[in-house]
Amino acid sequence: MSATWYGDGPEPEPHKLSFGDWLRVAWRGSLLGIVTFGCLALLLLVRLIERPIFGMRRPVTPYITRFVCTAAFVILRMPHRVRGQIMTHRGAFVANHSSWLDIFTLNARKRIYYVSKAEVASWPGIGWLARATGTVFINRDRREARAQTALFEARLLAGHKLLFFPEGTSSDGRRVLPFKTTLFAAFFSEALRDVLWVQPVSVLYRAPEGAEARFYGWWGDMGFGANLLQVLAARQQGSVEVIYHPPLRVADFADRKALAAACEAAVRGGFPAELLSD
Template sequence: MSPTWDNGEVPAYPPITGLGGVRVLVRGLALVGVIFGGLIVLLLVRLIERPLNGLHRPVTPYITQGVCRASLFILGLRHHIRGTPMTGRGAIVANHSSWLDILSLNAAKRIYFVSKSEVAQWPGIGWLARATGTVFIERNRSHARSQTALFQQRLLAGHKLLFFPEGTSTDGQRVLGFKSTLFEAFVTPDLRDKICVQPVSVIYANPAGTDARFYGWWGDMDLGPHLLQMLARRQHGSVTVQYHAPLKVSDFDNRKALALACEQAVRAGHQAVSGQG
């Protein structure tokens, strides 16, 4: 299991009082309605979609994308997309700053996340993740072969699998080194000539007058208090999702070279927008 990144400090968030509390209530109820209402619709559609289309999901990813766009609108977090999402087969890799990445990346493109197996057991979140087609993995070599086969199946079916190669979230002010382990599935003979990997930079701009790390969620920070701060804020900043040129897997000799090229593209994009590397 990857260690959690932690610099030993967290932003000093203001206490939630008055109108902030009202915003928490109003936005919170709206988010619950949108997320769980969307989940109900998704599950009903999936009852028809699954027997007709099997592994393919021609409809339900649009529901997930709509829910995430609506959630960002409710929060008041402005969402910008730069570059062009690839249309061919392949995977997406991005830097990881916060649970907000799930909304930001899903809102930009119909994707399926790859997540550690523990998330499947988290109350509420695990249920949502399973319903939306998340691929759960165990960072254990004994499962490497079966997980590689699962990745191949999903990628060849046209699913855009999204990985966070840093292996942990950060404060949003940096891009950590990419771990190359999960790239192994891409360079296998069954995939290397058939897919691309598209690097994506996710950059948050904090609200005026707040800590630059306002949107970061890392280390031992609890989800509840961080979520309340997002709900209570009167005016939010923005998130930019920057798509870089897809990289042909066949152009690289091994997984480490591919992982490094993706890391360099993501770091350059992050630095160009935020000024931080």
């Protein structure tokens, strides 16, 4: 991951929560915590059986993850829409990154495994969930490039659908930041180039009526706790839409830069004009 994106303007000030807001935070947060960490405990128990039998393959536990992510939108009462066909090819997904909600948004419809910066593994709560659900942790260190490529190959050839955010950081959800090309290089290894496809995905958040347009964005110095409270407290939620663009065959591209550019163009093309900032 790169340095945090700070944007070209001030971060929106969180509004002061009313008594009713705190009630919504309490019941939504409690339900979300019970479902998330209750299912995490179940996942870890199932994994004790699944791992020695199936090894890297995970035929059962990803369904637990998908249940949690789908339930999150039911608890929030937030519409979650999907357009396009999810690819059946062996390969990976790339998407724009706007919010911590992306983790729930993209896992709710497809069995995927995230690629994340290594320090996330040590974050309280989020790190536990990431490790338990099979996240691939990487360091931005050239000395580890070969080992990371080998790890990508093993996971992709095992049938895992990996997903990463090529922007390298999260934005305010009103733009698509330039895609970094580094991780695309792994797809051009001898073992993967001719068998792998990459599917670009656009994730579009629409703010609740009357709320700041960047309501769901999480960037800059915004604290996770404060952002979480604002989302939980919303009387009426906005919505999220996921657009799956046609998958791209890696072998059809000359190099990582060409593939990254095509993916970026597809993701950016999924944003309607009213959602993009100038």
